[in-house]
Amino acid sequence: MLTACTVNSDAPKMLRQTTWTLISDTLLSFAAMDIPSILAQATSPSFETQSKVLLASTEANVARIDAQIQDLICLREREQATVVALKFVTAPVRKVPMELLVEIFLQVGYAADLDAGIDSEATYGHRRPRTALRARFRLSHVSRYWRTVALRTPRLWVAELPIRVFKDEPAYILMTKQLLDRSAPFPIPIRAVYILLKPSSDGKAKKAASPAILDAIASVADRWSTVYFEGVDIFPALRRLPVGMGALCMPHLSALRIQRQRGEGLTASLDRRWLAPKLTTLDASRMANVSALPIAWSQLTNLTLGSNSPDTILTILLQCTSLVEAKVEPLIWRTPQPVLASPPVVLARLKTLVLNFFSGEGDGDSWGMLFIEPFFDRLSAPALESLELTVNVDYAWTPQLALALAQYLTRSPQLLKFAMTWSSLVAQELVQLLAAMPSVKTFSLDFCQWCITDQVLVRMTDHGTGNVNTGLGPVLLPRLEVLELHTVDDAFSDDVLTAMIQSRWWPDPNSPPVPQPTVSRLETVSLWTGDNDCRKLSESVELQESVKVLQEQGLYIQLG
Known part of the structure; x- marks a missing residue:
């Protein structure tokens, strides 16, 4: 226990002597001059002079007593601190080997991640990354020894950080960098969401993301494991990284999810090739100019894609020859598309396919013909087990479309589930x-x-x-x-x-x-x-x- 008191090492002996003298003097004073005698002498002409002397003496006694009490309090606090220190030193947890203590810390961190919903794919509103981070802070605040162990355990800090990309205060930027560095050299998940839930009452524009925060996130791109950006354009920050060998190496990146990108200048921001050999999952359902992503499409196994151009999505699908699951949301073609003489591209591993088509001019339009045949003419999925087809517009099916879909289904002999919404x-x-x-x-x-x-x-x-x-x-x-x-x-x-x-x-x-x-x-x-x-x-x-x-x-x- 910390205290501002300073106590002499001979304090116990001195306190006993001084306290006994003070008590003796006080008792003698009261014996010689008790309250009744004071009142009896009040009429004496010399009483005023005597009372002043007596008052000064009594006040001095009170001051000495207060000083002695404070010394006793300080002594008590020092002894209590000694008791606490001895209990801490002899506590069983102090005998736990550091390796075992590290494992306990990691289990606490894992439990905190579960409680915070970090292990799930729940929406961000149900995730509480601050809860998981707070549990790690508590461990490091128990004692100096625990803090040393926590800071020397980078795996403990492999956690999703609640990064606020719009905060540009120097202290927050420094803290973000330190937390990102604590987990080195291990791969880390990155999640940065910036959504303006309510419009500003004063009509001011949404505050821009802090370039320093984005640079801090980009600086650990070589340790990204899973990445989710919503309302955040990270690509300019990636472009500002040192060129080095030219390519941007992301050896641990396995999943990339990007939503609500604007796309202005996006192609210019992606002029560096990515080396991400473990990247198998891409969710770019709301990203403009998605075809500019410098990734190896053929290694993807899970794809969620949305684009204004059905040609763009189809071109990408034709390159994703390792797909296992795919969900795409393209617009429909406005005119009939030519039937190519070349055989369809085989997606040999594709098991689940979800196709959601939109008109682009407001759902519910009741005019026009439906042209989506190329998705069935140019693709083949012999291992397909589930197909969900939704046309969010009341367009008329053509006999050519029905035939193209039937032929596609014939090439998928293992299909177990078929679901279709809106068809004529x-x-x-x-x-x-x-x-x-x-x-x-x-x-x-x-x-x-x-x-x-x-x-x-x-x-x-x-x-x-x-x-x-x-x-x-x-x-x-x-x-x-x-x-x-x-x-x-x-x-x-x-x-x-x-x-x-x-x-x-x-x-x-x-x-x-x-x-x-x-x-x-x-x-x-x-x-x-x-x-x-x-x-x-x-x-x-x-x-x-x-x-x-x-x-x-x-x-x-x-x-x-």
């Missing part, structure tokens, strides 16, 4: 698509208002022996287990729908009916006709009676 397919075109994906287990269709008819449902019904002798052709989607049809209107009959579901259902999964069905057993059925003038399936008495029986047997089915 007719029944015959949908039959063409369903026939091209016999391995699908989950089929989801939203807002396809003219495609679900009796013709389609009959082709999906197992009439026995796979419909070989029925003249209907093979059963569509024979491996189907989950069927979701939403906002598909009501151009079908209740009895045809019931027959299709019943032909694909039996109560006991381990005891199929005889003869052996040629289709898989359904697990989930969800069908909604839509709003407006469509009839409600839930209002059909006969249909609901059949549904009730199926539900009692164990089928999860919802009709509306």
Whole structure:
């Protein structure tokens, strides 16, 4: 315990002697001059003179007592500090080897990261990087020894820092640099988000990011592991780095996520080649001029991409031959695109593909033809397992588009899940698509208002022996287990729908009916006709009676 008191080493002996003398003198004074005698002598002519002498003596006694009390307090504090120091020195934690203490520190840091949500891909609003950093500060503030151990453990400081890129105070800039340096030489995650949540009340423009902070982030680019920038343009800072060997080396970078980039002067800022051999994940869904990124597209396995130009996205996809998962959000073409004679590029490892198309002139436009065929004509994904296709505009599908998609599906024989939102397919075109994906287990269709008819449902019904002798052709989607049809209107009959579901259902999964069905057993059925003038399936008495029986047997089915 720290104290401003200074105590003589002979203080205990001196205090005993002085205190005994003071007490003795005080008792004698009170014995010779007690309160009643003072009052009795108050009328004496010489009392005033005597009282002044007595008052001075008494005040001096009080002062000496106060001084002695302060000395005792200081002595007590020194002894208490000695007790604390002895307990600390003899504490079991002091006997823990430094190596074990380091591991304990690392576990505390890891637990703090979990509590702060740093290990997840949650949105930034659910992440609390300050909590994780504060836990590390607490460890380093326990004692001088712990601080030394913490500062000598760079792995402890491998954490996501809550960097405020708009702060340009010298103290904050220095602290940011020091925290970034503490983790050297280990790779570190970088996350810098700059979003103006509310407009300024005084109409002032958003404060610019601090070049010094961005330079500090860029200075450790050789140690970046995962990087996420939102509303932050880091590329000018990267360009200001010393040229050195010419290329920008990022040996540890595995994931790069950039959103809400403006793109002014972006190409000029990216005139240096990147050496990032571990980079496999790129999220540039809101980045302008994404094709200017000087990276090796062929090594990417996960890609999220958005651009105003469908040609740009398609050109990039054609280079990403190692993709496993891809989500792209391009605009549609305004005119038909030529069909190339060259064979499609094979993305041999691609398993998941999400395509979200936009019109660029406001979603919901009800005019024009839909031209997106090149994405299906020029690509092939033989290992594809999941395809989600969304067209956020009510454009008309052409027969050429339906054919291109069917041919693409034929080249993906391992497809297990197909989901499509917004299409103007007719029944015959949908039959063409369903026939091209016999391995699908989950089929989801939203807002396809003219495609679900009796013709389609009959082709999906197992009439026995796979419909070989029925003249209907093979059963569509024979491996189907989950069927979701939403906002598909009501151009079908209740009895045809019931027959299709019943032909694909039996109560006991381990005891199929005889003869052996040629289709898989359904697990989930969800069908909604839509709003407006469509009839409600839930209002059909006969249909609901059949549904009730199926539900009692164990089928999860919802009709509306």
